[in-house]
Amino acid sequence: MSAPRQESPDDSTPDSLPAIAADLLAWIHQNDERAPAWFLDRGIVSPEMAAALAAAPAPRAPAEVTVSPVTAEPAATSSAADDATPAAAADPAFAAACAAFVAQTLALIDREGVPAGGTLPSDPLLAAHGGDKAAALAALCAEVLPCTKCALNTTRTHTVFGVGNPDADLVFIGEAPGQDEDLQGEPFVGRSGQLLTKILGAIGYTRDDVYIGNILKCRPPGNRDPLPAEVEQCEPHLRRQLAILRPRAICCLGRVAGQTLLGTDASLGKLRGAVHFYAGIPVMVTYHPAALLRNPGWKRDTWDDVRRLRALVDALAAR
Numbered sequence: 001m002s003a004p005r006q007e008s009p010d011d012s013t014p015d016s017l018p019a020i021a022a023d024l025l026a027w028i029h030q031n032d033e034r035a036p037a038w039f040l041d042r043g044i045v046s047p048e049m050a051a052a053l054a055a056a057p058a059p060r061a062p063a064e065v066t067v068s069p070v071t072a073e074p075a076a077t078s079s080a081a082d083d084a085t086p087a088a089a090a091d092p093a094f095a096a097a098c099a100a101f102v103a104q105t106l107a108l109i110d111r112e113g114v115p116a117g118g119t120l121p122s123d124p125l126l127a128a129h130g131g132d133k134a135a136a137l138a139a140l141c142a143e144v145l146p147c148t149k150c151a152l153n154t155t156r157t158h159t160v161f162g163v164g165n166p167d168a169d170l171v172f173i174g175e176a177p178g179q180d181e182d183l184q185g186e187p188f189v190g191r192s193g194q195l196l197t198k199i200l201g202a203i204g205y206t207r208d209d210v211y212i213g214n215i216l217k218c219r220p221p222g223n224r225d226p227l228p229a230e231v232e233q234c235e236p237h238l239r240r241q242l243a244i245l246r247p248r249a250i251c252c253l254g255r256v257a258g259q260t261l262l263g264t265d266a267s268l269g270k271l272r273g274a275v276h277f278y279a280g281i282p283v284m285v286t287y288h289p290a291a292l293l294r295n296p297g298w299k300r301d302t303w304d305d306v307r308r309l310r311a312l313v314d315a316l317a318a319r
């Protein structure tokens with residue numbers, strides 16, 4: 001049996017105040033006015049935090065962007081890629097690296113002839129509901145909720161189908177529901193869900209702008225990793241979701257989600273910073289928010305990842 005996932009929000013270590021302050025300053029440094037607005041406008045700056053902010057060291061220099069090895073050709077100039085997102089625009093060095101990453105990715109998509117919207121055949125439910133994605137997803141959800149295809153149906157409290165905007169450009173995918181998600185029937189709630197909401201805010205999204213789901217729809221006992229047989233049984237549900245959603249891009253949250261969706265055993269370090277494809281849909285992989293609760297030092301890399309992701313989505317939308 002696999003070891004319990006590290007991402008469990010229940011046993012995460014709270015950030016120390018100086019670490020939070022340093023992270024916050026880095027966040028503000030790396031992003032536009034949304035970040036301080038997100039933090040300061042919520043009125044959660046205590047006198048202790050104000051003191052920690054004053055004592056925190058200056059933010060580090062922006063990280064270099066790593067480009068996927070499969071995008072090794074020189075980048076072509078792209079007008080879409082030149083339109084850096086607001087989050088990247090505040091940091092010229094990062095914006096330039098981000099634009100290069102996007103241009104190389106678009107060049108790869110063009111060279112490989114990857115079709116917009118991916119290669120998944122349209123789900124019959126979409127036609128049955130006249131192209132209404134929300135209605136088709138609701139119908140699919142009604143099919144999936146009582147699913148008994150694997151043994152996890154005997155231990156779940158709720159089947160966690162997914163939530164969000166049916167017309168979202170971007171879909172976030174985790175590996176499986178945790179305890180909070182199982183109890184509430186919604187993905188990414190609790191502390192990790194709150195952090196995901198903040199990460200989305202840093203790139204100008206709310207939870208209502210994107211769609212959020214998991215590879216497995218039912219919680220594995222003890223938050224263990226999904227078993228191959230469970231993935232085999234449940235993945236068709238996800239494929240049908242994606243065949244209805246047809247997003248411009250997918251972001252896998254965590255190693256297990258990335259490995260499982262992409263069918264690889266590559267490390268998270270190898271998966272991050274590169275563009276992959278799932279049925280023709282561009283996929284990026286970053287840290288699971290709950291892992292960030294345990295390892296706050298990974299937050300800066302995550303913010304870089306999601307800013308590149310946002311730039312890629314914007315470039316794809318502009319085509």
Ligand code: SF4
Pocket residue numbers: 144147148149150151152153159216217218230233234237
């Ligand atoms: S995990 Fe997926 S396949 Fe297994 S019972 Fe739940 S919905 Fe069905």
